[in-house]
Structures are given as C-alpha cells and as structure tokens.
Amino acid sequence: MRRRALAFALVAAAFAWPGAQAQTGTADGIAQYRALLADGNPAELWEAKGELLWKQKRGPKNVSLEGCDLGQGAGVVKGAFVELPRYFADTKRVQDLESRLLSCMEAQQGFNAAEIAATPFGRGEQLNLEALVAYVSAASRGMKFRLPQARAEERQMFEAGKRIFYFRAGPYDFSCASCHGEAGKRIRLQELPDLTRNPGDGVGYAAWPAYRLSSGELWGMQRRLNDCYRQQRFPFPGYASDATIALATFMGVKSQGSVSIAPSIKR
Amino acid sequence: MKTTRTTSLAIAALLAGCATAPMTPPELDQLTQGIMKASFREQGIATLDRLAQDELQQACSGEKPPSDAVAKRLEAAQLASVRWPADDVYLGDWREGEKLAQNGRGMTWSDPAGVPSGGNCYNCHQLAKAEISFGTIGPSLYQYGRLRGVSDPAAPASREMLRYTWGKLWNAKATNACSNMPRFGHAGVLSAGQIRDLMALLLDPASPVNAP
Numbered sequence: 167m168r169r170r171a172l173a174f175a176l177v178a179a180a181f182a183w184p185g186a187q188a189q190t191g192t193a194d195g196i197a198q199y200r201a202l203l204a205d206g207n208p209a210e211l212w213e214a215k216g217e218l219l220w221k222q223k224r225g226p227k228n229v230s231l232e233g234c235d236l237g238q239g240a241g242v243v244k245g246a247f248v249e250l251p252r253y254f255a256d257t258k259r260v261q262d263l264e265s266r267l268l269s270c271m272e273a274q275q276g277f278n279a280a281e282i283a284a285t286p287f288g289r290g291e292q293l294n295l296e297a298l299v300a301y302v303s304a305a306s307r308g309m310k311f312r313l314p315q316a317r318a319e320e321r322q323m324f325e326a327g328k329r330i331f332y333f334r335a336g337p338y339d340f341s342c343a344s345c346h347g348e349a350g351k352r353i354r355l356q357e358l359p360d361l362t363r364n365p366g367d368g369v370g371y372a373a374w375p376a377y378r379l380s381s382g383e384l385w386g387m388q389r390r391l392n393d394c395y396r397q398q399r400f401p402f403p404g405y406a407s408d409a410t411i412a413l414a415t416f417m418g419v420k421s422q423g424s425v426s427i428a429p430s431i432k433r
Numbered sequence: 434m435k436t437t438r439t440t441s442l443a444i445a446a447l448l449a450g451c452a453t454a455p456m457t458p459p460e461l462d463q464l465t466q467g468i469m470k471a472s473f474r475e476q477g478i479a480t481l482d483r484l485a486q487d488e489l490q491q492a493c494s495g496e497k498p499p500s501d502a503v504a505k506r507l508e509a510a511q512l513a514s515v516r517w518p519a520d521d522v523y524l525g526d527w528r529e530g531e532k533l534a535q536n537g538r539g540m541t542w543s544d545p546a547g548v549p550s551g552g553n554c555y556n557c558h559q560l561a562k563a564e565i566s567f568g569t570i571g572p573s574l575y576q577y578g579r580l581r582g583v584s585d586p587a588a589p590a591s592r593e594m595l596r597y598t599w600g601k602l603w604n605a606k607a608t609n610a611c612s613n614m615p616r617f618g619h620a621g622v623l624s625a626g627q628i629r630d631l632m633a634l635l636l637d638p639a640s641p642v643n644a645p
C-alpha cells in the first residue's frame with residue numbers, strides 16, 4: 167500500500183512539477199501538485215501503526231497507553247491534540263504531545279524517557295513516537311485549535327515562546343521570525359507561513375505532524391522545529407525541551423480557531 | 434452585611450491575584466533565558482556559544498524593531514567595522530559567484546568543519562533569469578548592475594556603487610540594522626575572495642544577472 171501511494175505521488179509530481187513554467191504559473195503548479203499528493207497520504211500507515219502501539223501492552227511494565235491522560239482524561243485521544251500544549255498537574259509542566267507521550271511511556275510503561283529523548287530521530291522508540299503522534303493528531307483532524315491559556319504557567323509558556331521566536335543569534339543572525347515573520351514570502355519555491363499571526367486552516371502549526379515525501383518519513387512538530395533550528399545555524403534543541411514546547415505554545419495560540427489537517431503531506 | 438460580602442470578595446480577588454499574578458516583562462525575560470539555557474546542547478560544529486547574542490542581535494530580537502536612534506547608532510558601528518577589499522579589487526569571477534549563489538550549505542550542525550559555506554543567495558533573492566527557483570524574503574536582484582547604471586565597473590563613476598554593494602555583502606546591518614540578511618563578511622561566513630565573486634555576479638556587465 168505504501169509503495170502504491172508513493173508511486174502515485176511520483177506520477178503526480180511528474181505531471182504537476184512546474185519545470186520551466188513562468189513564475190505566475192509556478193504557485194498554481196505547486197498547489198496542484200500538493201492537491202494530488204494529499205489524495206494518497208501515506209501518513210495513514212503511521213496512524214494505523216500508532217493505534218496499534220497505543221493499545222498494545224509494551225515496555226518493562228507491559229501495559230498499554232490506554233491509561234495515558236493527554237489532557238482530556240485517561241485514554242481519551244479524540245480532541246486532545248488541538249488542546250496541546252497544556253499544563254499537566256502530575257508533571258507540573260506545560261507539555262506538547264511528544265513530551266506528554268514520553269511522560270506516559272515512562273510513568274505507565276516503564277520506559278526511560280531521557281533515553282528516548284536522546285535517541286536520534288527515525289530510530290528505536292523515536293520511530294514508535296512518530297506513529298503515536300500520527301495516530302493522536304489524526305484523531306483531531308478537522309477540529310479547531312483551542313489551546314488552554316487559563317493557567318499562569320500556560321500564559322508564561324506563550325510569553326517565553328514569543329521571546330524565543332524572535333531570538334536572533336548564531337553566525338547568520340537568524341530567528342524563527344527571519345523566515346516566518348511576514349506573509350507571502352518564499353525560500354526558493356517553498357512558501358513560508360507567517361507564524362506571528364494565524365496563518366489559517368491547515369497551514370503552519372495546523373499542518374504538522376506531516377508525511378514528508380522527500381524523505382519518506384513522518385515528522386512530528388519536534389522534528390520540524392529541530393530542522394528549523396539546524397537551518398538557523400543554532401545549536402541542537404533537546405527533544406521535548408521547554409524551548410520547543412514554548413514555541414509550540416506560541417504558534418498554537420496564534421493558530422487558535424484554525425482547523426488541524428494533521429497529519430498532512432509535505433513535499 | 435453587604436460591606437462584609439464586598440470585603441470578602443475583594444480579599445478573594447486579591448488572593449487569586451496573588452496566586453496568578455502575571456510575571457513582569459523582566460521576569461519573563463529571565464524565565465526565557467533559563468529555558469534557552471536548559472534546552473540546547475552542542476552538536477557538531479554548532480557550539481553553544483552561538484546562543485550568546487551580540488549587541489545588534491539583542492537589539493533586533495524584539496517583536497518590534499528598535500527606535501530609529503538606536504538603529505542609526507548600530508548601523509554606524511557595523512559600518513565602521515567593514516573590511517574593504519585589499520588592493521581596491523572589488524570584482525572576482527561571476528561564474529564562481531553564481532555557484533556560490535546557488536549553494537545554501539554551511540555552518541549547520543550537519544555540515545563538516547572546514548568546508549567553505551555557500552552564499553544562500555537564491556534562497557531569498559531572484560538573480561539570473563534562468564533560475565526560476567528563487568526566494569522572495571529579499572528583493573529581486575535581477576539586473577542589479579544595469580539598473581544602477583554600472584556599465585563599466587572600473588570607471589570612477591561606478592566606485593560608489595561598488596562600495597555600497599561590498600558593504601551590503603560584508604555586513605548588511607551597516608545600512609539596515611535589523612536586516613534579515615546575514616553579515617557574510619563580518620561573521621566570517623564568506624571570505625573576501627568569495628565576496629568578490631558575488632560582487633561580480635551582481636555588477637559585472639557579462640554576468641547573467643545583467644544580461645539585457
């Protein structure tokens with residue numbers, strides 16, 4: 167099934183890739199290419215794997231994740247994603263989906279969260295996390311973001327996220343805002359969402375996690391932010407670190423009311 | 434009784450206020466610094482000292498740009514530090530410049546140490562007409578030299594434009610304090626020789642950027 171989806175995507179790419187068209191036709195060509203891709207999104211395979219992993223007894227304690235509270239009560243998956251990051255009383259932290267899954271995997275299944283956080287993307291338990299974020303985010307597909315900001319901790323994370331978003335440093339002087347601070351801009355042909363305001367349904371924050379056609383991988387927001395920081399020429403942000411959660415809170419609150427299409431498909 | 438009720442409500446509100454008193458901006462700055470410090474680690478050539486901001490980076494990290502007075506002062510300091518080309522040679526080879534303009538590699542944690550960086554130009558600018566995959570964060574530089582009347586880069590009349598362009602490439606902040614463009618010479622991203630080649634791409638009448 168995966169092979170079929172990929173073959174279809176490649177055929178679509180061959181038809182729709184703009185090649186030497188004039189600039190005016192380029193954006194249309196890319197939009198058409200993306201629309202064709204969305205028709206056979208291989209993220210479904212990660213969603214299915216994630217559902218199995220959620221229900222499967224695993225880890226040193228041999229229990230499932232069905233007792234995991236993602237913010238809507240133990241085991242409730244639907245609607246959880248569009249209200250994250252949020253504050254959790256048991257960990258006394260504001261957590262995004264990936265950070266929260268790690269907490270559950272440690273507290274309930276007996277995994278070592280620090281060890282998993284230090285595992286490179288695309289290996290070991292990180293592969294299972296990809297599937298889990300696909301499953302959990304898919305259960306909120308079509309729902310609108312409504313991150314809670316009632317608690318002081320949640321508002322503080324938003325304020326910290328805003329400061330981190332505009333933080334310029336490194337040999338290139340880049341911040342998140344260098345690429346995502348204005349509407350209608352591109353890097354090469356890649357359109358850039360303006361993340362300082364609400365970029366709209368299924369755009370920016372509302373498009374991740376996503377299946378990446380170029381690498382054949384499912385990327386969660388953690389991996390997306392990690393690669394942004396790589397290209398910002400920054401040092402390496404820790405997996406599920408507070409800086410990444412603060413940024414997610416900032417982007418998520420800016421996207422309040424937008425419809426999540428995650429897991430989406432990207433080039 | 435009404436007074437008592439009002440008083441107790443006021444106290445409750447005060448207590449609630451104490452419990453959830455919003456942090457002041459300096460407290461939030463401090464919280465953010467702590468988060469940044471705890472969240473990043475060194476990887477490959479991307480060392481933690483990259484998070485230490487210089488004065489300009491700090492001034493340009495707000496939601497709003499600094500005041501005109503601050504921006505002017507920062508620009509003057511950046512301009513004073515520009516290193517002008519040795520022997521007054523401003524232009525190199527536009528062919529090498531085009532390769533650099535296409536090249537977006539360098540300085541990430543996945544890049545090996547010691548490999549020269551590219552110029553990243555097409556990521557943000559239009560240059561030669563043949564390259565349709567260009568970004569739009571910066572202005573179009575197609576016809577850069579022609580539009581600025583540089584028909585003979587060696588002519589004295591061209592000198593001012595050569596110096597202005599060199600200044601932009603060496604340190605874009607010398608003329609625009611919070612420009613999105615990296616300070617290629619200042620930050621040691623590109624060598625003087627590489628900047629000469631980019632100068633040629635922009636200003637040599639034979640460069641495809643200036644093709645009629």
